[in-house]
Amino acid sequence: MNTPALPSVDRLQRLLAALEHGLLERADAVRLCLLAALAGEHVLLIGPPGTAKSAMARRLHRAFDDAPYFERLLTRFSTPEELFGPLSLKALEHDRYERLTAGYLPTAGIAFLDEVFKANSAILNALLTLLNEREFDNGTGRTRTPLVSVIGASNEVPADEALRAFYDRFLLRVPVAAVSDSAFESLLRLPDDTAAPMQPLTRAELQALRAARERIALPDEVLQQLRTLRALVAERGIAVSDRRWRQLIGLMRTAALSEGRCALDAWDLWLAPYALAAEPAQVAPLQQWFVDQVAQAAPQDAPWLGRAVEAFEKQLEIEQSIENDTDDGGAGKIALARSLGGTTETGMLRMTSEALEAFARKRFSTGHVAARLAQVDEVLQRAQGHLAPLRQQAEATRRALAGRVWLPSALAVGWCATQAATLQRLDGFVQRLQAARRGFAELPLDSSAHDVEPQPVPLPLPA
Numbered sequence: 001m002n003t004p005a006l007p008s009v010d011r012l013q014r015l016l017a018a019l020e021h022g023l024l025e026r027a028d029a030v031r032l033c034l035l036a037a038l039a040g041e042h043v044l045l046i047g048p049p050g051t052a053k054s055a056m057a058r059r060l061h062r063a064f065d066d067a068p069y070f071e072r073l074l075t076r077f078s079t080p081e082e083l084f085g086p087l088s089l090k091a092l093e094h095d096r097y098e099r100l101t102a103g104y105l106p107t108a109g110i111a112f113l114d115e116v117f118k119a120n121s122a123i124l125n126a127l128l129t130l131l132n133e134r135e136f137d138n139g140t141g142r143t144r145t146p147l148v149s150v151i152g153a154s155n156e157v158p159a160d161e162a163l164r165a166f167y168d169r170f171l172l173r174v175p176v177a178a179v180s181d182s183a184f185e186s187l188l189r190l191p192d193d194t195a196a197p198m199q200p201l202t203r204a205e206l207q208a209l210r211a212a213r214e215r216i217a218l219p220d221e222v223l224q225q226l227r228t229l230r231a232l233v234a235e236r237g238i239a240v241s242d243r244r245w246r247q248l249i250g251l252m253r254t255a256a257l258s259e260g261r262c263a264l265d266a267w268d269l270w271l272a273p274y275a276l277a278a279e280p281a282q283v284a285p286l287q288q289w290f291v292d293q294v295a296q297a298a299p300q301d302a303p304w305l306g307r308a309v310e311a312f313e314k315q316l317e318i319e320q321s322i323e324n325d326t327d328d329g330g331a332g333k334i335a336l337a338r339s340l341g342g343t344t345e346t347g348m349l350r351m352t353s354e355a356l357e358a359f360a361r362k363r364f365s366t367g368h369v370a371a372r373l374a375q376v377d378e379v380l381q382r383a384q385g386h387l388a389p390l391r392q393q394a395e396a397t398r399r400a401l402a403g404r405v406w407l408p409s410a411l412a413v414g415w416c417a418t419q420a421a422t423l424q425r426l427d428g429f430v431q432r433l434q435a436a437r438r439g440f441a442e443l444p445l446d447s448s449a450h451d452v453e454p455q456p457v458p459l460p461l462p463a
Contacts, residue, residue, distance in 0.1 A: 005381065006212065007205050009260055018198035019059050022190055023052055026181045027408040029174050032261050032274060033060050035171050035406050037110070037149035038201075038209055041247060042131055044152045044167075046115070046280050047176030057112035057151040065200040067109025067148050073235055074119040083123060084136070091139065098139035106136040109148045116152035117163055131169040157279045171247045172271075175280040195203040209257065212233070216253040217263035225266050225294065229276070232289060234356050238278050248275045255406045266294045267400050295413035296393050300422045302386060305429045308379050308459045312436040315372075315457045319443060322362035363444040367451025372440040375456055376433060382461065383430050394419040 007015075019030045029045060033056055045053040054071065061069035072083055081087070083105045091098040101107050113119075119127070129135055131150055135142050158167055179187050199309045226245075233240055252268040255448075273286035292298045397419060401412045 005202055005205070007258065007405065009258070009405055011199065012258055015063055015198055015201070016405070018196040019056075019063060023055065023059075024179050024187055026056065026176070027410060028050060030056055030059075031406050031408060032172050033057075033149075033151060034063060035251065035255055035258075035271075035434045036110045037064070038206065038208060038258065039171075039213075039247075039251045040149070041171040041251060042150040042152065042169060043174060044154065044170035045174050045176050046154055046157065048155060048178065051175055051176045051178055053151075053153040054112055054114065057110065057153075059195070060149070060151065061110040062195075063200055064109055064148055064206070067146070067200075068103075069201060069276055070103075070105050070108035070111040071114070072105075072112075073114040073124070074116055076118055076120055078119055078123060079128065080122055084126060096139050101136070101138065106130065106138070106143070106145050108286055109146050110421070111147065111150045112153070113150060114153045115155070117154050117158040117160075117167070121162075126165070128166055128169065129165065145426075156256055164322040168244065171251065172274045173242065173277060173280070173283075174274055175283055209254065213253040213257045216256050216261070217251065218253075219263055219265070222266055222268070224263045225269055228293070229261060229269070229272060229286075229289070233276050233286070234312060236282065236285070238276060238282060240276050245273060248272060251275065259403060259405050265400070267404070267407075269294055270411065291415065295397065295415045297397065297418045299418055300390070300426070302383075302429070304460050305379075305383055305386070305426065308461065309429050309432045309436070311457050311459055312376060312379070312433065316436050316439045319362070319364070327358050352433070363446035363449070365449035365451050366445060366447075368449075368454050369443055369445065370442060371453040372443075373437060375459075376437045376440065377459070379459065380430065380433050380437070383426070383433065387426055387430070390419070390423055390426070394423060397462065 016031060016034065019034060020027055023030060033043050037060060057071070058069065061067060072078070081099075085099040085101040085104040085106070088096075090100045099106075105111055106353070129137065130145060130147065134145050134147050136145050152170055154375065157173075158164070195210065197396070230240070230245075249264075251271055252264050255268055255271065256262075256264050270287075270290055273283045273290065277283040277286055288298075355372050394416070397416060401407065401416070404412065
């Protein structure tokens, strides 16, 4: 028997493009919804009404072949019949308490449950088993369901402790906000129908993907980052169940496998904030941990280098403006004019403006200039040593992000742009240092002066 082929990277990218089409600033949520569905996990979209939460769920349904769609808005008055189907009258005639589930949640592939935490306890208890076990208790029997993924929606995180177990069934908690001001005009110009055609994934492809992901290796480097991350969430008072950690690894393996990789890497941890944050406000700090520790894409200013550059530039400005205090009765001026060819047709000496300026400036000993150049060279060496690993990291980031399917391009572009801006800023400091070095090298020399080294320019260099 032939094993079904896994969906190709190109196919997944086309599917994502179709899902994202016309959904402004929803790339993160769309990609997380599809990836979670491939991994057999559920997603909770947290945000105000009118932010395309239901639209994303309806599109997700179209991404899977043979995955019936089910949608309900839940309230405290919702009844089990609305979700699980009405009671079978024929079964009751034979003293069996069974439901007619056709067309209801137990037969759905993709389901969208709006205001999911407003349901009563009878519904929530039944949902617990259905979401986690993919099984539904119907009468005296328990039946398997074809459920691929449930997309829940809520305006807020539940505060009731009784809802925590149900809340934990959603591996990913994704904040969804209104579009930004920069996208507002595009929002108003959107046509009513923004759906794009797509080639859905088959059940066989989905099963093949889930079966093969266990072969994806979990390197020690990723384990170490996960240990660090576990300590961080514990420090912040975020409770993460053992099941959630394992589900996160499954999600990361699904991402790696579908991108054609045989092992996880630290970059897969960009998914972690959405799985570990207990509420929307905790997502950003965990994302910042990833930016700082994994992507190493936080802006860097190297203030010591900037202050050193300013100190050298100020010292150069001072030394270039010092006037020549030698009083030699004009002999110096005459010698300078002759050396520069400053004579008239009658043989009279004349002083050009360049000659006068050169004579007016103080001349320095070769030892003085050499000391200044040596100090600048030391700082230049430190600066190049600081820049080298940053350049290597930027190149490593570029290579690591190539071929990523699930990582939103805006995030990848932002990290690369931040690293490039850091390099540009530090390169600017290096160029200013080199200009200062040229300035010190061009100071006028006095060959007869004693080689007395000047006091070094005070610099705030790191230890």
